[in-house]
Structures are given as structure tokens and as C-alpha cells.
Amino acid sequence: MSWSVVARKDFQDAIRSRGLIAMTILFTLLYAGAAYVYTFIGSSSPQAASVLSLISFLLLPATILVPIVGVFAGYRAIAGERETGSIKLLLGLPHTRQDVVIGKIVGRSSVVTVSTFVGFLVAAVVAAVLYSSFPAVDFVAFGALTVLFALAFVGIGVGISAATGSTTKAIAGGFGVFLLFQFLWGEIPKLINYIANGSYGFSGRQPNWSYLFEQLDPQNAYQLAVNEWVVQSPLREALYQQVFGGDPPLFFSPWFALAVLLAWVLVPAGLGYLAFERADL
Amino acid sequence: MTAIELTGVTKRFGDVVALRDLDLAVEDGEVFGFLGPNGAGKSTTINLLLDFARPTEGRAEVLGMDAQRRSQEVRRRTGVLPEGFRTYDRLTGRQHVEFAIDSKEANNDPMDVLERVGIAEAADRKVGGYSKGMTQRLALGMAITGEPELLILDEPSTGLDPNGAREMRELVREERDRGATIFFSSHILEQVEAVCDRIGILRGGELVAEDSVSGLREAAGTAQTLEVTVSRADEELVASVRTVEGVSNVTASGDRLSVACDPDAKTRVLERIESEGVTVEDFSTEEASLEELFVSYTTDEQAASEQRGRTSDGKNSEGEDDERTESESESEEVRA
Missing domain, CATH: 3.30.70.100 (Alpha-Beta Plaits)
Known part of the structure; x- marks a missing residue:
């Protein structure tokens, strides 16, 4: 269990960083602040505001902010140690490079989890006080999915950090990936269609493979999982009925979305590890 | 037994040859001085022993094990004081030693270790506020935890004042008396001369001399x-x-x-x-x-x-x- 020693050390170290404190404040402001502000803009009276519509309201900013936080928490994990030379102290001790990557993922994930947890806890207190009803289970589910979503970007951040020896490359790569998901991912199926058929957009209904591709984007997967399991808006059902004339394909299942998020934690980290394993330090 | 054995080791970084067909043997229980000017390839050699880097050709063995394939086992039985390392500035000295103890599954008392390297009074201070010499002592402490069979010390006197360097040499002798083999790399002859049984001199990635201190002294005398x-x-x-x-x-x-x-x-x-x-x-x-x-x-x-x-x-x-x-x-x- 050598990785757990690395994880504990990494957590001890990272939890004391100013960056983490800033991150926690950011989360707290976002979630608790939004919970408070939403009582004014979400409905006519504070008592009528519902936690579920608050979650809907929070989903978009969280989709953008959480990846940035995840990448930020992960990008220095290994590249930073290689740049400063503390990796020599770390690997002078009997840890394998696999232990280091796993330990770093777990350590940084714990840090992000703590930070998200604090933000959600404060928001829960605000919501419990101000809102007429507080569905704790829904709120916890939203928190848990948000943590998993953050971990996907921790995995991406640590993976890139492991693959490159420089924090500059790691942060650029991490934000590059974020921008890819944020702005470009949805265009890729259209581009493929343009290459294959000569027209950029789809005429008529999008083919299923393009929907599948879109659902591989961790941001889409996160939103889908939250909508299906927490918000459970009837509008979504109606939309599926309209587009697919009944049940949507399997990859619109929240379980599929969960698997996608997990894959984004593990696959980039695994690829990063393979590059790190071969590197001369 | 041979504690360290390099056989025909060549290491290239692109066009640059850092080590050229290097053969080197360090016997069990000896204090071996690895001397050479900066850039001679000393740290590269150590990096290969610890699997921080892999040889382009040849083979490195530490404690009878392949240094690449069985690196974790090698490092479990080896204490390392690397060169050009950095500590975790937000953690205390005690936390650093505890990390070394946990990593090596040793059962030292962290305070004993810090006592031995002379920084016990700074145990609960964050290492970010340590001087270079204190950081060096801390890393030396991390290296000796768990009573390793082999100590690899790369420029151990870096940042130490003359008194600190003397204490470090005393500690090296104590470790040797305990039975440890010591691989002592330095570009300063007097550091090595004072404590080593045998010396190898590396230059331009090649071993240009290898002898006991008295043997080299004889050669010098002529x-x-x-x-x-x-x-x-x-x-x-x-x-x-x-x-x-x-x-x-x-x-x-x-x-x-x-x-x-x-x-x-x-x-x-x-x-x-x-x-x-x-x-x-x-x-x-x-x-x-x-x-x-x-x-x-x-x-x-x-x-x-x-x-x-x-x-x-x-x-x-x-x-x-x-x-x-x-x-x-x-x-x-x-x-x-």
C-alpha cells in the first residue's frame, strides 16, 4: 500500500497550500452564494424557492468552474515535483512510479473532495435555513456527482502532469482539454459529417453515433447524470419522446454517464503513467 | 558480495554521451568515494542506480539486484541523499521523517533521527523556513531511517558549514560501523579523502582512476x-x-x-x-x-x-x- 503513503503525504502538503484555500473559498462562494442569491431571483418569495431548481440553476456555472478547479488541483502533481527536484526525494524512497501516480490521484482527489464538501456544506446550511423544504438526499447526490466530475478533471490534470516534465506544459494541456470539451467537442461530429458527406450540419435528425460522441464529453455526462438522477425534469422525458419517439439509446442512461466520468478519471491518468514510467527524471 | 556493480554502462541523452562503457564495483561494507568534477557523470550514475534514468547500454546491479527491474526492492534497502533535491516546504521536519519511515516501513522514532542529524529543535517547524544546511541534514536523516544496507550520498556536504560537514562525516563512519556500504559522491577531494576506503575518479563519463586512498597517495607521491x-x-x-x-x-x-x-x-x-x-x-x-x-x-x-x-x-x-x-x-x- 505504498501509494497510500504517497497519497497521505500529498494530501498533507496540498491541504496547506494557499491555492486550495482559494479554491475552497471559490466553491463556497459559488454554492452558498448562489443558494442565497437564488432565493431572490428564482421565485417570488424565498419560501417558494426549491432546492431542485437551485441545483438546475447551479449546474451551468458548476460545469465550467469545476473542471478548472480539477485541472488546477492536478497539474502540478507530478510535473511540479519534477521541476523542483522533490521527485528525487520522493522516488529515493521505495515507491514505484505507479504508486506515485495513484497516490497523487488519490491525494489531489481528496483535496478537491474536501474543498467541494466545505462549499456544499455551507450551501446546505444556507438552503436549509432559507428554503421551505430541504431534500437532503438530492443535495448529497448532486454533491457526490460534482465531486466525481471534479475527479475526472483531476485525472486529466494529473495524467498530463505525469506525461510532461513541465508545469507550464501541464497547465496549458489541462486548459486545452477543458477548452476542447467546452467549445469544440460538439463540433467534432459535424466536422466528421462534413468530411464524410460534404455538409457541416446534419440535415434532419442527428445520427446516433454523434449523440454517443457528445455523451463522451465529461461535461455532458455530468449534466446528464445530475438531470436524470437529481433534477428529474419532465421536460427531458418529453424531449426524448420527440427526438427518439420513445426511450433514448442506452448511452443516455445516467449509468453510462457515470461510467464516462470514471473513464475520464482513469484513462488519462493511465496514459500519463505510461509516459512517466518511461521518462528519465 | 558486491553492493554496486556497473557493467559496460553507457548513457546517452540525445547526442550527448553522459557515461561511456563504465565498469564499477563497490564492495559490501566499504566507503567508496565517487569523485569527479561537475558534469563528469556522477549524478547520472546515481540516477541509473536508483532507476531515475535507464542505461542506454549495459547493466547496473545494486545489492545483487537489477537496478531497473527491481528498483523498488533496491530502494527499500537503500538510503538516498539525492543532489539538487527540494523538500516539501509546507511540511515540518518531523513530517518529512515520518514520511520516510512510513515509506520504508521502518520503526524509527522520528525525533531520534532528527536528533542524530542535529535538527531536533526544528522538528515542528515548516521546512520552507529551513536553511540550506538544515535541509541537507533533514534529507540525510531521511536517508538513514530504516538502517539501510546501502547509503547513496550525492554531494552530501552541499550547504553544510565546515562543522556540519565534519558531523556528516562522523555520521557516515557510524553508519559504516553499523555495517552499511556507503557510496559517497563528491567533487571535493578532501571530503572523500577523509572518510573513504577506496576512491574512483570519474571524468567525461569514464572512470579514469580507481584505487584505495593509500594507493592513490602512493601514485601521487611519485x-x-x-x-x-x-x-x-x-x-x-x-x-x-x-x-x-x-x-x-x-x-x-x-x-x-x-x-x-x-x-x-x-x-x-x-x-x-x-x-x-x-x-x-x-x-x-x-x-x-x-x-x-x-x-x-x-x-x-x-x-x-x-x-x-x-x-x-x-x-x-x-x-x-x-x-x-x-x-x-x-x-x-x-x-x-
């Missing part, structure tokens, strides 16, 4: 230094004296010339100085120190021979003609 006070000690004179047969090194300071040479070359040196039109005012002979031997092993003879090629002229006596021709053709190649 060479001598001729100290000459002259009327004019300029570059031209230095270059000319360098070409005299049996001379290994010449340095000038003020009106004094230090010539490292074979005992039978002394007369030729004095003759050469006179033939350059320079008056010898005084001269004395000293036995070469180990330091001078080290310098002669590690200074760039290539550059010196090029210098010889360029500056030699008709004033050379018959005997050195062969050597001059060789040097000239060599420097022609360099220019071409």
Missing part, C-alpha cells in the same frame, strides 16, 4: 611539484613548459610557476625556462598532494594538448619533435 620563482611567468612560458616531456601540469601565479612533473624531468624544465630567456631566481621541489593528483586526473588534457600544438615553435629541442608533430596534427583536425 609525481612531484617543482616550484620555480622566475623573472617573468607569462602565458607563453607556461605553454612552453607544458610541452616538456614528463610534465603533467603547469600553473602560474605572480612570478611563481608550479610544475607537476616526473622527478627526472626537473632539469629539462629548468633548461626550458632558461632557453625561453627567462631567469630562474629560485626553485624548490614538493611532493604532489592527492589534490594535485586529482586535478591532473580531472583537468582537460585535450585542451592542454591543443594549446601545446598551437604554441610550440622552433625552440623545441630534438626530443620533443615527435610529440609536437602529433599535437599539431591533432589540432589541425580540430580546426578542420
Whole structure:
């Protein structure tokens, strides 16, 4: 269990960083602040505001902010140690490079989890006080999915950090990936269609493979999982009925979305590890 | 048993050859001094032993195990004080040692370790506020936790004041007496001379000497230094004296010339100085120190021979003609 020693050390170290404190404040402001502000803009009276519509309201900013936080928490994990030379102290001790990557993922994930947890806890207190009803289970589910979503970007951040020896490359790569998901991912199926058929957009209904591709984007997967399991808006059902004339394909299942998020934690980290394993330090 | 064994190890970084067909054996229980100027390949060698880097060719074994394939096992039984490391500035000294103890599954008391390296009073301070010397002591403490069979110390006196360096050497002796093998890498001879049983000198990625300290001292004793006070000690004179047969090194300071040479070359040196039109005012002979031997092993003879090629002229006596021709053709190649 050598990785757990690395994880504990990494957590001890990272939890004391100013960056983490800033991150926690950011989360707290976002979630608790939004919970408070939403009582004014979400409905006519504070008592009528519902936690579920608050979650809907929070989903978009969280989709953008959480990846940035995840990448930020992960990008220095290994590249930073290689740049400063503390990796020599770390690997002078009997840890394998696999232990280091796993330990770093777990350590940084714990840090992000703590930070998200604090933000959600404060928001829960605000919501419990101000809102007429507080569905704790829904709120916890939203928190848990948000943590998993953050971990996907921790995995991406640590993976890139492991693959490159420089924090500059790691942060650029991490934000590059974020921008890819944020702005470009949805265009890729259209581009493929343009290459294959000569027209950029789809005429008529999008083919299923393009929907599948879109659902591989961790941001889409996160939103889908939250909508299906927490918000459970009837509008979504109606939309599926309209587009697919009944049940949507399997990859619109929240379980599929969960698997996608997990894959984004593990696959980039695994690829990063393979590059790190071969590197001369 | 052999604690460290390198067999035909070559390490290339792109076009740069850091180590060239290196063979090296460190016996169990000895204190081995690994000497060489900066950039000679000492840290590269250590990086290969710890699997921070992999050899391009050849094989490294530590404690009888393949250093690459069984690296974790190697490092479980080895204490490492790396060169150019950084600590975790937000953690305390105690936390660092605890991390080393947990990593090695050892059962030391962290305070005992910090006591031994002399920073117990700073145990609960964040390492970010430590001086360079304290950081070095901390890393040494991390290295000796778990009573390793082998200690690899890369430039261990970095950042230490003379007193700290002496304490570090004492600790090395204690560890040796406990039965540990010590691989002590340094570019400073006196550090190594004071504590090591055997010394290997690395230069340009090759082992140029390997002997016991007394053996090297003997070798040094056969060479001598001729100290000459002259009327004019300029570059031209230095270059000319360098070409005299049996001379290994010449340095000038003020009106004094230090010539490292074979005992039978002394007369030729004095003759050469006179033939350059320079008056010898005084001269004395000293036995070469180990330091001078080290310098002669590690200074760039290539550059010196090029210098010889360029500056030699008709004033050379018959005997050195062969050597001059060789040097000239060599420097022609360099220019071409």
C-alpha cells in the first residue's frame, strides 16, 4: 500500500497550500452564494424557492468552474515535483512510479473532495435555513456527482502532469482539454459529417453515433447524470419522446454517464503513467 | 558480495554521451568515494542506480539486484541523499521523517533521527523556513531511517558549514560501523579523502582512476611539484613548459610557476625556462598532494594538448619533435 503513503503525504502538503484555500473559498462562494442569491431571483418569495431548481440553476456555472478547479488541483502533481527536484526525494524512497501516480490521484482527489464538501456544506446550511423544504438526499447526490466530475478533471490534470516534465506544459494541456470539451467537442461530429458527406450540419435528425460522441464529453455526462438522477425534469422525458419517439439509446442512461466520468478519471491518468514510467527524471 | 556493480554502462541523452562503457564495483561494507568534477557523470550514475534514468547500454546491479527491474526492492534497502533535491516546504521536519519511515516501513522514532542529524529543535517547524544546511541534514536523516544496507550520498556536504560537514562525516563512519556500504559522491577531494576506503575518479563519463586512498597517495607521491620563482611567468612560458616531456601540469601565479612533473624531468624544465630567456631566481621541489593528483586526473588534457600544438615553435629541442608533430596534427583536425 505504498501509494497510500504517497497519497497521505500529498494530501498533507496540498491541504496547506494557499491555492486550495482559494479554491475552497471559490466553491463556497459559488454554492452558498448562489443558494442565497437564488432565493431572490428564482421565485417570488424565498419560501417558494426549491432546492431542485437551485441545483438546475447551479449546474451551468458548476460545469465550467469545476473542471478548472480539477485541472488546477492536478497539474502540478507530478510535473511540479519534477521541476523542483522533490521527485528525487520522493522516488529515493521505495515507491514505484505507479504508486506515485495513484497516490497523487488519490491525494489531489481528496483535496478537491474536501474543498467541494466545505462549499456544499455551507450551501446546505444556507438552503436549509432559507428554503421551505430541504431534500437532503438530492443535495448529497448532486454533491457526490460534482465531486466525481471534479475527479475526472483531476485525472486529466494529473495524467498530463505525469506525461510532461513541465508545469507550464501541464497547465496549458489541462486548459486545452477543458477548452476542447467546452467549445469544440460538439463540433467534432459535424466536422466528421462534413468530411464524410460534404455538409457541416446534419440535415434532419442527428445520427446516433454523434449523440454517443457528445455523451463522451465529461461535461455532458455530468449534466446528464445530475438531470436524470437529481433534477428529474419532465421536460427531458418529453424531449426524448420527440427526438427518439420513445426511450433514448442506452448511452443516455445516467449509468453510462457515470461510467464516462470514471473513464475520464482513469484513462488519462493511465496514459500519463505510461509516459512517466518511461521518462528519465 | 558486491553492493554496486556497473557493467559496460553507457548513457546517452540525445547526442550527448553522459557515461561511456563504465565498469564499477563497490564492495559490501566499504566507503567508496565517487569523485569527479561537475558534469563528469556522477549524478547520472546515481540516477541509473536508483532507476531515475535507464542505461542506454549495459547493466547496473545494486545489492545483487537489477537496478531497473527491481528498483523498488533496491530502494527499500537503500538510503538516498539525492543532489539538487527540494523538500516539501509546507511540511515540518518531523513530517518529512515520518514520511520516510512510513515509506520504508521502518520503526524509527522520528525525533531520534532528527536528533542524530542535529535538527531536533526544528522538528515542528515548516521546512520552507529551513536553511540550506538544515535541509541537507533533514534529507540525510531521511536517508538513514530504516538502517539501510546501502547509503547513496550525492554531494552530501552541499550547504553544510565546515562543522556540519565534519558531523556528516562522523555520521557516515557510524553508519559504516553499523555495517552499511556507503557510496559517497563528491567533487571535493578532501571530503572523500577523509572518510573513504577506496576512491574512483570519474571524468567525461569514464572512470579514469580507481584505487584505495593509500594507493592513490602512493601514485601521487611519485609525481612531484617543482616550484620555480622566475623573472617573468607569462602565458607563453607556461605553454612552453607544458610541452616538456614528463610534465603533467603547469600553473602560474605572480612570478611563481608550479610544475607537476616526473622527478627526472626537473632539469629539462629548468633548461626550458632558461632557453625561453627567462631567469630562474629560485626553485624548490614538493611532493604532489592527492589534490594535485586529482586535478591532473580531472583537468582537460585535450585542451592542454591543443594549446601545446598551437604554441610550440622552433625552440623545441630534438626530443620533443615527435610529440609536437602529433599535437599539431591533432589540432589541425580540430580546426578542420
